[in-house]
């Protein structure tokens with residue numbers, strides 16, 4: 001197997017850690033070493049998403065075929081040092097949530113019913129651990145509370161929050177304020193403004209010694225339950241625990257309005273488009289095209305390999321984008337094999353896998369009937385594998401020995417490939433485009 005790889009040192013970190021990268025694997029090892037006490041999570045997901053203005057509560061809105069809440073659960077579940085993830089939902093969404101848990105295979109998730117306010121829902125989630133009969137949810141030392149609608153939480157921050165909560169009793173993520181906060185008079189005039197540099201926005205996740213936050217909720221007032229928005233405040237007011245504040249990244253923001261869903265989708269798509277694997281076979285022209293494509297795809301981390309053998313599964317953990325170059329007209333058996341394998345394995349369960357079949361035409365001799373058969377077969381394969389979350393596209397490119405013409409074709413091939421990978425548009429699968 002041949003392997004060539006572009007440098008990745010100047011690339012941004014994954015928001016939401018969608019793919020298992022080396023840095024995360026080592027962070028998880030660090031997490032395991034540093035966290036030698038039980039940690040659990042409560043995800044309040046019992047709201048109705050009024051400000052989103054959709055019939056479906058925002059935590060159940062889908063991004064790339066998967067409910068938003070599943071991304072958030074996965075951000076915790078993938079960490080070996082985190083135990084049970086209690087998901088708190090409204091009673092009427094119980095079955096919906098159980099279906100999501102089953103379909104997305106969220107093995108650490110436990111679903112409980114929430115209340116009429118966020119604080120009531122969080123308290124319900126905490127009570128799941130105080131049951132003496134349920135051995136599935138033993139009481140943790142530290143509990144992380146995180147809004148179900150903040151899908152991009154990374155391991156290093158979770159680790160800091162957890163360790164600070166263990167030391168101080170409470171901890172929370174903060175961000176600098178974007179706008180200045182002002183107080184208004186009852187007549188709608190400016191009363192005074194706060195000195196922005198002195199204040200921070202309180203975000204999530206927050207971490208607590210379980211006993212402290214549980215006691216704070218037991219002691220807090222009906223007014224707190226109904227109108228309060230800050231768990232850290234409850235820990236301070238009712239248990240005298242001053243939270244340690246930790247600055248988090250901008251990706252912690254809460255999906256609140258419709259535009260936030262679009263932004264979350266864009267972040268996920270961008271992250272999934274950061275790498276690709278080009279499978280070129282052994283033929284000289286295909287290898288030449290693979291190298292030209294790799295050079296043009298310089299904004300992505302790319303590997304060129306000869307074949308996608310079952311024994312060689314290393315490439316699977318690195319990317320969810322595959323470009324298969326074949327020179328034999330009408331022969332997409334290799335692509336078929338690969339697409340089927342993704343469908344059969346778990347690789348496409350959480351994120352759609354893109355397979356771009358590049359057909360390098362060495363001659364222009366294929367007759368129209370042959371082309372129609374080929375397209376029909378390709379479309380039927382694409383509609384089959386999309387059931388397993390594999391998005392299959394085709395691009396034809398004519399080989400030419402005229403350098404300028406070839407360069408233009410390769411440039412077009414690059415642009416179409418990038419557009420298909422970035423957009424992950426299900427409606428375009430089964431199309432045979434021409435570069």
Ligand SMILES: Nc1ccn([C@@H]2O[C@H](COP(=O)(O)OP(=O)(O)OP(=O)(O)O)[C@@H](O)[C@H]2O)c(=O)n1
Pocket residue numbers: 043044045046047048049050051052057058059088114115116117118119121122147148149254255256
């Ligand atoms: N009774 C409630 C209300 C809110 N939440 C959860 O608390 C988190 C943050 O709240 P927010 O963004 O306000 O969600 P919603 O209440 O759903 O939105 P809105 O205020 O626009 O109605 C969300 O994950 C939401 O599902 C909850 O578990 N139980």
Ligand SMILES: O=C(CO)[C@H](O)[C@H](O)COP(=O)(O)O
Pocket residue numbers: 118147202203204229230231254
């Ligand atoms: O980040 C917070 C906790 O400190 C917010 O207060 C929390 O997400 C509440 O959500 P909302 O008030 O918008 O329902």
